[in-house]
Amino acid sequence: MNSKLDRRIQYTRMILKESLMKLLKEKPISSITVKELCALADINRSTFYSHYSDQYDLLTQVEEEIIQDMNETLLNYNINQDEESFQMIEKIVEYVAANSDICETLFSENGDPSFKKRVMMLAHDYTVKSWMSSYPVDDSITSEYASLFAISGSIHILEIWLKNGMDKTPKEMAEIINNLTNKGLSSLR
Incomplete structure (x- = not known):
């Protein structure tokens, strides 16, 4: 019963x-x-x-589900190790692809603007903790700005990818995000 x-x-x-x-x-x-x-x-x-x-309340519950799933994915990887960093990005992109309809809707102009900020802060908090251990203390502010820059750009890349009908595979998108995050615009040459 x-x-x-x-x-x-x-x-x-x-x-x-x-x-x-x-x-x-x-x-x-x-x-x-x-x-x-x-x-x-x-x-x-x-x-x-x-x-x-x-x-x-319903919208908040939907958002919480996504945040929780992303958090569990992020906790399974060590961002300080290049291979695991790429795997983490790939898993997040695969998650977005598998939930593309919901993610595209929540990231859209009709979605809750605070959701995108919460996703950014989740990724930011995780990456800053990891990156801080590899930077000297006096570079922590630069590390935080770099993290916010990379995460904001990554989320916007995923938004466009979803709007374009996921015209690249999750692995290709993970490579683009990983290269831009780690090598900047020079990776496009």
């Missing part, structure tokens, strides 16, 4: 998440109502409210 209930809960949350993503492709979260979410998901409002307090 419990697993049947769990499947219904999972299904309800999945259909609400899909409905939210569909609506976010058309308009910002501030223009989406619980009523239209429920209509699109074909559930009643009381069912919605048994899972989420409002449409913003």
Whole structure:
């Protein structure tokens, strides 16, 4: 009986998440109502409210899922080792590709602007901790700026890649990001 209930809960949350993503492709979260979410998901409002307090809560839960998955991916790699650094980038790009519809929607102009910042800060916090151990203390500010620059650029590259229909493989994108991050624009020559 419990697993049947769990499947219904999972299904309800999945259909609400899909409905939210569909609506976010058309308009910002501030223009989406619980009523239209429920209509699109074909559930009643009381069912919605048994899972989420409002449409913003649902969006936050979707974002938290993505952040948590990315955090788990980042924790599995040592960015100080070149090979692992590339593998980490490749896994993140593969994750974005596997969740392209959600990621493209969340990174779009209709998504929550704070989500992109949270993704950037997650990657920044992880890379700064790793990079700090390889830089002298007096270079820590430069290291932090370099990290923010690289991460911001990487996220924008992924946004464009998603908008272009993922015209390159995840491995090719990881190589581009890795080369630009480690070698800068001179890697394009």
